[in-house]
Amino acid sequence: MTPPLSWSPEAAAARDAGRPLVALESTIITHGLPHPRNLEVARAIEATVREAGAVPATMAVMEGAIRVGLTSDDLERLAATPEVAKLSRADLAATLASGRAGATTVAATMICARLAGIEVFATGGIGGVHRGAETSWDVSADLQELARTPVTVVAAGAKAILDLPRTLEVLETLGVPVIGWRTDDFPAFWSRASGLPAPLRMDDAATVARAHRLRGALGIEGGQLLANPIPPEAEIPAATLAPLIARAIEEAEARGVAAKSVTPFLLGRILELTEGASLEANVALVLNNARLAAEVAGELAALPR
Numbered sequence: 001m002t003p004p005l006s007w008s009p010e011a012a013a014a015r016d017a018g019r020p021l022v023a024l025e026s027t028i029i030t031h032g033l034p035h036p037r038n039l040e041v042a043r044a045i046e047a048t049v050r051e052a053g054a055v056p057a058t059m060a061v062m063e064g065a066i067r068v069g070l071t072s073d074d075l076e077r078l079a080a081t082p083e084v085a086k087l088s089r090a091d092l093a094a095t096l097a098s099g100r101a102g103a104t105t106v107a108a109t110m111i112c113a114r115l116a117g118i119e120v121f122a123t124g125g126i127g128g129v130h131r132g133a134e135t136s137w138d139v140s141a142d143l144q145e146l147a148r149t150p151v152t153v154v155a156a157g158a159k160a161i162l163d164l165p166r167t168l169e170v171l172e173t174l175g176v177p178v179i180g181w182r183t184d185d186f187p188a189f190w191s192r193a194s195g196l197p198a199p200l201r202m203d204d205a206a207t208v209a210r211a212h213r214l215r216g217a218l219g220i221e222g223g224q225l226l227a228n229p230i231p232p233e234a235e236i237p238a239a240t241l242a243p244l245i246a247r248a249i250e251e252a253e254a255r256g257v258a259a260k261s262v263t264p265f266l267l268g269r270i271l272e273l274t275e276g277a278s279l280e281a282n283v284a285l286v287l288n289n290a291r292l293a294a295e296v297a298g299e300l301a302a303l304p305r
């Protein structure tokens with residue numbers, strides 16, 4: 001059985017012409033951003049990739065196929081559909097088999113990108129080790145996927161709602177290269193710095209692209225996390241956010257929010273508690289990541305396979 005990939009005309013044309021492609025996820029649209037802003041932002045992310053010289057391929061599951069690139073109508077439909085499944089490695093095949101629609105998380109988007117031959121993917125922030133994971137065992141499948149699937153993920157670090165020191169520990173254990181983009185400090189999503197050192201640092205996209213290909217050549221499985229700090233003018237200082245994050249986590253615990261619902265719940269509460277400021281920061285950092293991913297994709301397209 002061949003993987004059921006369904007390419008958009010734009011993405012297929014780019015593939016056939018050997019143009020640089022950037023994979024994008026759909027969970028950020030369905031679970032990360034509020035409707036109707038989610039549609040506007042999804043379009044802005046795609047436009048940013050195009051302006052930076054690459055072609056966007058937003059991934060989603062629809063009608064039994066993995067969509068590699070969504071048409072404008074598909075994107076509109078997905079952004080407006082409530083209760084879309086949030087797909088990771090565990091449920092990707094099952095959802096395809098059922099014919100139901102699903103949005104791809106970082107983990108699932110990496111799998112789809114690899115199947116489509118796309119080496120770089122832009123998102124907001126990866127999932128990681130949740131605070132209190134020593135009792136809840138809540139660790140995002142995104143971390144394991146980075147260890148297994150050869151895709152370079154451009155993100156503003158891991159979301160600041162997480163336990164960032166433990167997230168970095170797990171990435172180290174799994175052998176995932178965590179590369180600070182023009183920074184020595186691991187970014188904290190809405191804030192530029194977490195106060196934790198980024199294990200690696202790179203300052204030019206050509207080196208990121210070469211390192212990606214070299215991992216493959218060396219037979220080292222897995223991808224890379226390119227940690228790109230939010231632009232300075234858009235950041236929210238970590239000290240402003242800390243008490244709001246703590247409050248949102250307390251509320252999640254009190255309400256018994258668990259598993260896949262934790263991240264969307266916390267993002268939603270922090271949006272309310274910051275009176276929308278966290279959303280503007282989230283948008284700014286995603287667009288920033290889309291631009292950098294397009295640059296890396298351009299460098300990858302220039303390298304021999």
Ligand code: PSU
Binds near residue numbers: 107
């Ligand atoms: N980046 C954002 N917003 C999001 C996400 C990423 O700016 O909502 C999504 C990604 O799909 C990521 C998921 O895989 O959050 C993490 O969810 P969890 O912690 O349940 O693994």
